[in-house]
Amino acid sequence: MLHPSNEGSIRHSPLSAIVISSGDVDCIAGLLSLRESQPLAIYADDFVRDVIEGNQIFQVLNRDLVKRLPLPAGPEVELLDVQGEALGLSVQAFPVAGKIPLYQETSDDIRQLSSGKAVIGLSIRGPHNKRIVYIPGCAAVTTDLLHHIEGADLLFFDGTLWDDDEMIRAGTGRKTGKRMGHMSISGADGSMAALAGISVGKKLFIHINNTNPILCADSPQAAAVQSAGWGITHDGMEFHL
Amino acid sequence: MLHPSNEGSIRHSPLSAIVISSGDVDCIAGLLSLRESQPLAIYADDFVRDVIEGNQIFQVLNRDLVKRLPLPAGPEVELLDVQGEALGLSVQAFPVAGKIPLYQETSDDIRQLSSGKAVIGLSIRGPHNKRIVYIPGCAAVTTDLLHHIEGADLLFFDGTLWDDDEMIRAGTGRKTGKRMGHMSISGADGSMAALAGISVGKKLFIHINNTNPILCADSPQAAAVQSAGWGITHDGMEFHL
Numbered sequence: 001m002l003h004p005s006n007e008g009s010i011r012h013s014p015l016s017a018i019v020i021s022s023g024d025v026d027c028i029a030g031l032l033s034l035r036e037s038q039p040l041a042i043y044a045d046d047f048v049r050d051v052i053e054g055n056q057i058f059q060v061l062n063r064d065l066v067k068r069l070p071l072p073a074g075p076e077v078e079l080l081d082v083q084g085e086a087l088g089l090s091v092q093a094f095p096v097a098g099k100i101p102l103y104q105e106t107s108d109d110i111r112q113l114s115s116g117k118a119v120i121g122l123s124i125r126g127p128h129n130k131r132i133v134y135i136p137g138c139a140a141v142t143t144d145l146l147h148h149i150e151g152a153d154l155l156f157f158d159g160t161l162w163d164d165d166e167m168i169r170a171g172t173g174r175k176t177g178k179r180m181g182h183m184s185i186s187g188a189d190g191s192m193a194a195l196a197g198i199s200v201g202k203k204l205f206i207h208i209n210n211t212n213p214i215l216c217a218d219s220p221q222a223a224a225v226q227s228a229g230w231g232i233t234h235d236g237m238e239f240h241l
Numbered sequence: 242m243l244h245p246s247n248e249g250s251i252r253h254s255p256l257s258a259i260v261i262s263s264g265d266v267d268c269i270a271g272l273l274s275l276r277e278s279q280p281l282a283i284y285a286d287d288f289v290r291d292v293i294e295g296n297q298i299f300q301v302l303n304r305d306l307v308k309r310l311p312l313p314a315g316p317e318v319e320l321l322d323v324q325g326e327a328l329g330l331s332v333q334a335f336p337v338a339g340k341i342p343l344y345q346e347t348s349d350d351i352r353q354l355s356s357g358k359a360v361i362g363l364s365i366r367g368p369h370n371k372r373i374v375y376i377p378g379c380a381a382v383t384t385d386l387l388h389h390i391e392g393a394d395l396l397f398f399d400g401t402l403w404d405d406d407e408m409i410r411a412g413t414g415r416k417t418g419k420r421m422g423h424m425s426i427s428g429a430d431g432s433m434a435a436l437a438g439i440s441v442g443k444k445l446f447i448h449i450n451n452t453n454p455i456l457c458a459d460s461p462q463a464a465a466v467q468s469a470g471w472g473i474t475h476d477g478m479e480f481h482l
Contacts, residue, residue: 010411010412025273025301028298029273036343055296055297056296057296057344060342060344102300103300
C-alpha cells in the first residue's frame with residue numbers, strides 16, 4: 001500500500017501499510033529489509049502475527065512506529081496508516097486451503113498440509129468499488145473460495161505448477177505440488193478446471209515456479225491457459241482499475 | 242566462500258560455506274534468501290547459532306543439507322564444506338567490542354553496549370599464507386584487537402560513521418555511533434588514530450553509512466582517510482591476494 005504520508009522525512013519510505021497472507025518466508029522475510037524506524041502498519045491474521053512475535057528477529061521493526069494490526073478472516077477492514085488516516089482501500093481476509101510454513105514442519109506428515117488457518121486470501125476493494133482477489137497459494141478450490149472470487153475485477157491466483165510432479169521430473173525438488181500446498185493448473189482437479197466457470201473481469205496466474213512451462217511464451221501450456229482466458233504475469237506488470 | 246562442489250545440480254549454488262560475524266539483521270537475514278535444500282556449511286559462534294536456533298524461521302534451511310558449525314573465538318579453524326572437503330581457507334574468530342543486535346535490546350540501557358560476546362572479528366588465511374582481517378563493526382580498538390590485526394595483508398574495518406553524532410545532525414536517526422556499537426573514524430578516540438601505527442598491507446573502510454562524508458570523493462574527509470593510508474570501499478570491488 002503506497003501512500004505519501006511519510007514524505008518529508010529524510011529516510012522517507014512510500015510504504016504506509018503491508019498486508020501479509022501467510023507465514024512463508026517469501027511473504028514475511030522482506031520485513032527485515034525495511035526501514036526499522038519509519039511509520040508502517042502491518043496487517044496480518046493471528047497465525048502470521050504469532051510468527052512475527054515468536055521470532056525475535058522481527059523486533060528489529062521499532063514497535064513505537066511499526067504497528068502490528070489484526071486482520072481476522074471475515075470482516076472487511078478499512079486500511080489505515082499508523083496515524084489512523086484512511087488509505088482508500090479495504091481488505092477482507094478469508095481462509096484458503098494450504099499448509100503451514102516449511103520452517104514449522106516437524107516431519108513429512110501429510111496431515112500438516114491443510115491446517116485451514118495458515119493461509120489466507122485477500123479481497124481488496126479500492127476506489128470506484130473495484131475489487132482485486134489475491135490468492136498466491138491454494139491447495140484446493142472450495143465452494144467458499146468460489147464465493148469470494150466471484151465478481152472480482154481482477155483475480156491473482158496460485159500458478160506455481162502446471163503439473164503436480166513437474167519439480168520431481170525436472171530434478172529441482174523432491175516434492176509434489178500437493179505436498180507443498182499448491183494445486184496445479186492443469187488436469188481435471190487443476191485450477192483451470194476448477195475456475196472455468198467463474199465470472200471475473202480478468203484472471204491471472206502469479207507465483208509461477210521456474211519449472212512451469214507456461215513461462216515459455218511459445219509453449220502449448222501457455223497457449224492453453226491463454227485460450228482459457230488466463231493471463232500470465234511477469235515482473236514489472238502494472239494494472240489500473 | 243565460493244566453491245564448485247555443488248556444480249551439476251540443476252539448482253546449483255556456488256556457495257559452499259558462510260561465516261557469520263554477528264547476529265545483526267544485515268549479517269543473518271540473507272540466510273533466508275538462500276536455496277533451502279542445497280549443501281551449505283554455516284560457521285558461527287555460539288551467540289549467532291543461538292539466534293539461528295532461537296528464531297524458528299531459520300529452520301527453512303534444511304538441516305540435512307545445511308550444517309550449523311561452531312566457530313569459537315580462539316582457535317584457527319580450517320573451513321570445510323558439508324562433505325568435509327577443505328575449501329583452502331582457515332578462519333580465526335576473535336571477540337570485538339560491540340553490542341547485541343538491535344532486536345535483542347529491551348531498553349535504551351547503555352550497559353548493553355559491550356556484552357563482549359555478541360560481535361566477532363575474523364582473521365581469514367588463504368592460499369600463499371595471505372591473511373585478511375574483517376571487522377565490520379567495532380566499538381573500541383583494544384590491545385588484543387591490535388594484536389589480531391597486526392601483519393594482515395588486507396584489513397576491512399568498521400567505517401560506519403565519520404563523527405559520533407552525524408546521524409543525529411543529518412536527521413536520519415536519534416542515536417550516536419557509540420550507542421550503536423560503532424566507533425567513529427575521526428577524532429582522538431577514532432579508528433584512524435587508533436590504527437595509525439598498525440602494520441598491514443592495505444587497510445580499507447567498509448560498512449560505510451550513507452551519512453558518512455568519506456563517500457563523497459571530493460570531500461576533505463575522504464582526502465583525510467586516504468592521506469592516512471586508508472581506502473574507501475564500494476560495491477563490486479575485488480581484491481586479489
